Amino acid sequence: MFSTPMSELRPAVSASSSMEAGRQRQGRLWSNMKEVCELLHLPAISTLNAEELLFQHVQFKTGQRIHTIGQSFDTLYIVNSGFLKTVLIDEFGNEQVLSFPMKGDLLGVDGIHSRHYTSEAVALSDCDLILLPFKKLTALSRAHLELENMLYGVMSRELVREQAMIGMLGALSAEARVARFLVSLSERFAQMGYSSKLFNLRMTRHEIGSYLGLTLETVSRTLSAFNEIGMISVDQRTIGIKDAEALRSLRRLPPSRTRGKSVQARLRATARAEPATAELPAEPLLAAY
Amino acid sequence: MFSTPMSELRPAVSASSSMEAGRQRQGRLWSNMKEVCELLHLPAISTLNAEELLFQHVQFKTGQRIHTIGQSFDTLYIVNSGFLKTVLIDEFGNEQVLSFPMKGDLLGVDGIHSRHYTSEAVALSDCDLILLPFKKLTALSRAHLELENMLYGVMSRELVREQAMIGMLGALSAEARVARFLVSLSERFAQMGYSSKLFNLRMTRHEIGSYLGLTLETVSRTLSAFNEIGMISVDQRTIGIKDAEALRSLRRLPPSRTRGKSVQARLRATARAEPATAELPAEPLLAAY
DNA sequence: CGGGCTATTGATGTAACTCAATAAAGGTGG
DNA sequence: CCACCTTTATTGAGTTACATCAATAGCCCG
Structure with a gap:
């Protein structure tokens, strides 16, 4: 079964455990x-x-x-x-x-x-x-x-x-990344006509971690934490979205990173134009598990 | 001077301290x-x-x-x-x-x-x-x-x-990111006909940090560290590249993150095809300042 | 010659990584 | 179908890379 003949020309990237792109014609064509x-x-x-x-x-x-x-x-x-x-x-x-x-x-x-x-x-x-x-x-x-x-x-x-x-990747905490990942998956599923509330992950924790710039342990722990709070339910690859809003608004910005000057400059600049609009005085901050 | 009339329609993003895109025609057109x-x-x-x-x-x-x-x-x-x-x-x-x-x-x-x-x-x-x-x-x-x-x-x-x-952003350490950033700048300058060994940064540490997903302090410290080792010279925004090769090869992979399984699978798959080629037994690791 | 940016450097904290052990799921062949 | 092995997931304990907070000093610009 590992006997694929290595007809590839690429270096380390070659035929894997499964077989190579053998385009079988069948089904709806x-x-x-x-x-x-x-x-x-x-x-x-x-x-x-x-x-x-x-x-x-x-x-x-x-x-x-x-x-x-x-x-x-x-x-x-x-x-x-x-x-x-x-x-x-x-x-x-x-x-x-x-x-x-x-x-x-x-x-x-x-x-x-x-x-x-x-x-x-x-x-x-x-x-x-x-x-x-x-x-x-x-x-x-x-x-x-x-x-x-x-x-x-x-x-x-x-x-x-x-x-x-x-x-x-540049600005969000681990929790925020995982939360956004779930939200975006949920939206994709909805868009495709599946349930946005209950779905199966097709990828491993390791792959999610790689995608999000995190380790698989951090992904696993974060999911468990969200589960504890009741924001989602997790069972292996089955995810239930319990509180989409919480997920959506979950961010814990590593605060001062890019903020500070720029935000203040902007506020200054728009101060008179827009008389103190939606500025979220202290921001939600519903992280902390 | 701050009296630009705010003719913009965008929310927080509006005319800044400097004036808005006023395309003055002059020079070579x-x-x-x-x-x-x-x-x-x-x-x-x-x-x-x-x-x-x-x-x-x-x-x-x-x-x-x-x-x-x-x-x-x-x-x-x-x-x-x-x-x-x-x-x-x-x-x-x-x-x-x-x-x-x-x-x-x-x-x-x-x-x-x-x-x-x-x-x-x-x-x-x-x-x-x-x-x-x-x-x-x-x-x-x-x-x-x-x-x-x-x-x-x-x-x-x-x-x-x-x-x-x-x-x-997903896989490299702070040092590796800064090193690569310098290398890529250096190459860009070379390509443009400027010196690749000595150049001025046009951006602040803060902007570099934002670009690399780091804080400005980390950027500053990393540059100082590279300076200590003699890999580069730093004086404010003037950067001298002393050891381009070291910069280029500097990586400290947060090891197991994406490695492990995948790398081993690949090695297994290519084992017979390529009789133990360039595998860098323990990898350079010239980080440690 | 102030006053605001910008950069450097130190002390301290913590989010996320690392290592490790266990358990559950999934696949394979007898 | 059951033993077996591999892959995947969970969870804990300890470490560390990087962020945070803070203080100082050099630059640049009017």
Whole structure:
């Protein structure tokens, strides 16, 4: 079973315990543009005859890699179903989780620049992805303004998401990070039509920790703490959201870090313009477990 | 002097101590496509008559904002000269520095998705920027393949850069972050034709700290420590790089975080393929000041 | 020549990491 | 189906890297 022939060309990154991206054709195989647009939460492209253009589906089983670092780039992927992670791998082989893509998310954008993927995507569950050959996409986009907008828009959205991530890693406490992580998962599930109150984590504590810049123990402890307070219920990978509002407003800013001067300057500047608006005199601070 | 009339529509983010983006026209005013491509380190676009298409320059003085959060988006900027910072501002007015753009960098990509900038860009020195009206750019790109590639490429590059940032924030120690920051600055300066061995920081310790997810004290102390060891020299904002290699290889991974399982799995998988290659038995560890 | 930024440095605190032990879950093969 | 092994999760005790608070001194600018 470990006998995959190592046909890879990449260094440490090679076929894992599970097998390599062997795209088996089966199940529902093709999507048209309309379905693709729906997945991306975009208005369908009117000028495009939806039935003509078809995009192929590919299935991956849990543990399989969609693409590896350094592999040459030629296609983007949209997640049609299933859960994945994308990771960076440093010079020691350590994984750094970058995202947990799920239905509607776009994969592979990082490969455009250098024509090689710079991250690795792995299926955390059985997945169904739609292949978007990049060349084909850009060619099409020349004829269809809306598609062009979509492409730029989706890439920009990805960038904004990462900026938010940087902000979170740079400024929030462990508890706040975990809380936000749960909230954002909950919202994603809601958006996908699942329950936002009760769901299963598809990733390990270790992966969550990597994603949030924390250790798995800290993640575990924080979840337990939230459980104690009654904000959530935790049983292994089953999470129940009991008090979404508390989660949402939970922040314990490492206070003075970026505050102080800047905030005061801003207050000064707006003082007369806005006569003491919503300034939250002392802020909630419902951390402390 | 504080009497700017507050014509803004944004909440806390409004005209600061310095004046608002008042684009004074002067100096060298226009660039053609060839110059733009050079700035972005891209091969010039052959199919484009370089002289016809001109892009306007705009100057900003130290402290001025190029764009603010929420402001409606319609143009990208390329830095022609000068130094800037881009920041996110959270619900309490805290700044989170996202990047320090300089010559050749692209600004404003985050605005494409929602048609509003989601970050704020501020000049840290007098700057000269080139305006790239986004509509104009995309229109052009339909006729000129290379320009289209450039656009996607630059956006993708930006994304990759942010992914690297996330990796750094998620996994590296304070010292490693500061070291890498110095190295990357040094490389940027070299690339711009300045000395890579001696340069001035354009930003405060506070801004560096925000960028790296550290406090200004930690940044200051770390610089002092590097100075003690002789890796660099520090005098206020003047930095001398003494031992670039040491800086480059300085990492003190908070060890087990992401390692352990993953690294071992990988080693196992490649064991036979690569008969014990470069594994650095105990790793350098030249931290300890 | 003040007065506000900015940087440095020290003393102290604590959030999060590390190490370690246990237990529960999940998968595999007999 | 049950023993076995691996992976994952939980929890405790001790450590430490970094933050916090505070005091001083150098810069820069009007």
